[in-house]
Amino acid sequence: MASIVGRRIGRTRWTEGNPKTVEGTVAFLITVLTTNVGLWLFGAIEPFSFWRYTTVLALGCLLEAVSTQNDNLTVPLFIWSMTVLFDVVSV
Secondary structure, eight states, X not given: OHXXXXXXXXXXXXXXXXXXXXXXXXHHHHHHHHHHHHHHHTTSSOXXXXXXXXXXXXXXXXXXXXXXXXXXXXHHHHHHHHHHXXXXXXX
């Protein structure tokens, strides 16, 4: 979703020379957060701290925005690690 939104309506680049846009990053945040809240409401995942998860997800979005690595690997690992460290699931 981030890539689609970033390519279609993205105008504001994070840094000069970086192809990633603020709009794509916001789309990533909203999509992941909405999906996880939906899964939680349907009982598909354990309850979690909404604010802690949002904080972790925002940090993951910043990493995705500035990363030059393969963010399909680094971002999920980072978010999982931060979720464990921030104790997001055991509310």
